[in-house]
Amino acid sequence: MVRPSPTDADAPTTPGPRRPSTAGAVLSQTLPGAVVAAVVALALTALSGAETYARLGLPDPGPVVTYGLPVVRALSESAAVVTVGALLLAAFLVPPPGPGRLAVDGYRAVRIASWTATVWAAGAVLTGVLAIADAFARPLSVVLTTSTFTESLQGLPAARIWFLTAGVALCCAILCRLALSWATAVGAFALAVLGLLPAAFGGHSGTGSSHDLAMSSLALHVVAAAVWIGGLVAVLVHATVHGAHLPTALHRFSTTAFWCWVVLALSGTVNALLRVNAADVLTSTYGLLLLAKVAGLVVLGVFGAAHRTRTLPDVEGGSRAALVRLGGVEVLIMFATVGVAVALGRTPPPEMTAPLPSRAEAVLGYSLDGPLDLPGLVTDARPDLVLGTLAVAAALAYVAGVRNLRRHGETWPVGRTVSWLVGCAVLLVATSSGLARYAPAQFSLHMAQQVLVMVVVAPAWVLGRPGVLLASVRPAAPDGPPGPVEWIAGLRRSSAGRALASPVVATVVLVATGWLLDVGGLFDALVGDHVGHLTMTVWALAAGCVFARGVLDASVPPSLRVGMVVVAAVAQAGLAVTVSTSARVIGGAYWDRLGPAYVDRAADQVAGGLVLGCALVPLLALLVAVRPRPDVQVSQ
Template sequence: MPRSLRVLAPALLLAATLAFLVVGLSIGGAAAERTLADPGTIVRYGVPIARTIVNVAMAGLIGSVVMAVWALASDRPEMRVALDVAAGSAAVLTVASAATLIFTYVDVSGLPFSGDASFGAGLAQFVTEIELGQLWFIELLLAATTTVLAFAVRERRLTLLVLIAALATTLPLAQQGHAAGASGHSQAVNSLLVHLIGAAVWLGGLLTLVFVAFTVDRKRLAVLSGRYSSLALLAFIGVAASGVVSAWLRVGSIDALFGTGYGILVVLKTVALLALGTFGAVQRTWLIPRIADSVRGQRAFIWFITAELAVMGIASGVAGALGRTATPVALEPARDQGGKISPAEWLTGDPLPPELTPSSYFTEWKFDLAWALVCVFGLLFYFAAVIRLRRRGDRWPIGRTIPWALGIAGLFYTTNGALNAYEQYLFSVHMLAHMMLTMLIPLLLVLGAPVTLTLRAVEKRTDGSWGGREWIMWAVQTPYSKFITHPAVTAVVFAGSLWIFYFTPIARWAASEHLGHQWMIIHFLIAGYLFSLSMIGIDPVPYRFPYPLRLVTLFATMASHAFFGVTIMTGNGLMLADWYGAMGRTWGATPLEDQSTGGGIAWGIGELPTLALALVVAVQWSRSDTKEQKRKDRFADRSGEAELHAYNEMLAAQAKRDARTTRS
């Protein structure tokens, strides 16, 4: 195998990226000289080039760490190679982020680059007061932190920290892709986040595979290629779906798709994506099975994925040009576009939805691609595991599959349906969504026993790498897991989160900021899941309360929820008055009346899942007693009532001693 491919593969990737970046800038007109305040040729090309290098370096970082965490063995050179790729990519990401920050400042300020104090003062103001500068400065800090971790970490479990830090570098870039306050901001940011992560895993994983290929034999390469192929398939689905959503939000019409520079670039990127999908299909169905057969098959595979990297470079270059090209649909916030807008649109970026009626719960939708994919994958993986068990001859109770499916359906509706469409405008709808996320959906998901299903369905790895089974086995045994799954801790978090969230500035942050809203969904899902797991879960946890204490805990949390609901219902002051009270609604209840309704939901509807939990605990307690009694009966049958005879003999001996003591 020619060692020159180690240089040729990344060189082809970089060359194709830069070449099609220049072509894309020409097609979209982003590199053309500006009539007013032109920053110069160096800046016009420097900004997109530096930004594109950021994207490619981030892909190398995330893809290599994902491969290290999920596909590679820690006791083989392949892990070291992947972590070296991650460290080098993180270093390039840091330098490219710094360059992009400076180029961007020069571009938006119109000031030439210099080393004097005024330039430094302006740059400092840019990174502290202007949102774009703040995001690039955060990106620089995250990249630098990830670089330190990537160079320092060489232990398998600690690579999770590198992965978390690497994924965090996508957040500032996703925030930049759609202006805060612009219409469809939350959907666009989540869609772009899916796109960035999917493309990074796809491109970076393939680049890592090229470097690793020179350290393993043919059979091992076939195994690693199969694992990468599974990741690439998921990434392709995410990239394709998010690309469609992002393109539609920015293009807006078929005419703009073929009649504008931005639309033509979208078409070019779509062609590259389809070509990459074809590469993946050929690789998965034809090339990977032939790797282990001969050296020729291995060589063909390496050359094939080198060509695939070149096509990925084309897609990356076009994507970089898209980021600098004016979109047919304006992405500026409505408040900055001039004209009269409603208070709701001023606050949220989206127009006020129609009046909420009973039929609206079925007809109004606000789709979120990220959560939709979470639900689709969660359902498909669960069903695939059940099917694998059945093919192996094992059974999985339908009574667990149905709750899981209902829980996923509830999560999909809450994050994509009418609750998502109205929760920003009505406190009562927000509270209903909150109760779904923290009480009903977690209860159903816990009854599905996903951890137990995974441990039964996923095969144990024996090659020194960790897959889903190994990571789960490690996770449930860590001291942190023992702490957060302890019933006392889960109960405090479950009940206390309500009070802390709604009576601190966190509620305002979650209402007005996209990141805060996503944090709210994730936090309350996890808090509700861990509480339900500690009360009625089938999946293994280090410790659970005895059944009587579980019921006491449940009734205590019910009391806390009831007190919380009554507090909101009877309150005379409006919570988040500058948000829910400033929407300018002309339909429905007044904000204070709507808040009272929300309190009633927290008190009444919110208690129903807790009562269901209590009933399940009572049933489990009864079954536990029945099982224990049957166990004792079976033991007595096997021992011929030996235990009972021994007990009677002990009582008789004690009676004789008492009699002798009385006579004496």
């Protein structure tokens, strides 16, 4: 043991600056914004609350419901965006100290998210209760003392949406409390983003003409807003408690915020064009609220530019004061826009004169004039704002990566580029052409869409080896913070990543997808709305990628990969026969509600079975790639 010297003992000590507590930092950055959101929502709802019930011919349920619902919803959504932002910081903004580990600041952010997700869940439950009273236009006391509450869970989509949101938020809170690894934080972030979607798919965007486009645009809008607002709050809390790697976190968030601003502007424009005529913008409450959101977005864009030109250099120089001051004002404006958005959701859009919709238009959001023909693949195109945009963005990003390599004198195999671009083109056709317009109305065309995505797009993308391209374009610095390449590798090393890499699991995922949907009854449960169609397509793409990656991984013995293809092909052939010969019309209740009259459902189901049989061709074609050749090894 070494004794301290008298000199050391007598030396004066100068304590460093005291760091604010985590709880104090969180409250100082979130509580004023949440209050602003609630006050704005309350004030703006007061302008149109009576109008909402009068337009629907309903009595006024009283001030507790009329004004309590927007306030509670604003507070709940404020907690939601803070949860998303905290998990964004933990997963992607603050570098972890090692593979699979959470940084100290990341662990603190996950713990913050566990508390805010709990508040989010509680707020969603209360919002659901108030939504029931709002739907019946009855005081809250009446709803809580009758059987209306339990009966409404089956008959009111708004109530189910909020209770579903509460369940997802509660699961997110529990996962955050248990999270000790970086991969778990990523999973919690994905779950939090998923929890935003039920509320986004409800409201005005879920009804009326073109509601498929409105729902997709609003989903993108809500996610982008949550990542932007929540991310800024998380960065400000991180700066307030003097967290490490602040310049890295701020640089990463600055890039994320820019793209969120772009998505907000584009998706908001699409949603506005679908909901209000230009002539009604200045003459309706709904239009004025839209203008308020536009003004807020412009102001926030100016703040973003100021961050890039002023606060980033200051932070790199060691000063956090400008970031905290400017960011604090920006957060208040952001939360004010949350309040405007809540009030907008409570305000009926101006009536748009339109003829009485057909049965198909009422269900799908658009009309179907007749059966799909070959020219209709182009002339009847219906863009998918989620997957269609993904196809275009993936193609542009890949081409940009290849060009970057060539500018630096490196080469990239043409075959990989062609494969990736073919996959993007097929995805665009499957989700945004006339085929996508008619797929929700005909079983055979729906099967064609799923087959193209699962066994054409997915293998083409895997053969494009985007992970290797990313590693070539942005190689990791030995002493630099982990980036996207390390993130991908970390997810592959996680428990879920290793499980999905198993040949058995990959084969089961692919086979179970078709059988559970078409024979197990999931198709009947999901086919009824746009969200269900989108879910089936996304799941088909993910299952196809998992399977193709296993088949094309040269580290797996060739005999095992051949076995994967054979099992999948036999199961697909059995599924095709089962669907073609089934006496039960799959999705019969939905087809009866939809029409159209020109479709023979029994014959169309037989055709759908034949389409499923056609999937054997690309499946068996994978056998060509099952060779012990390093060129096709999927190691990234």
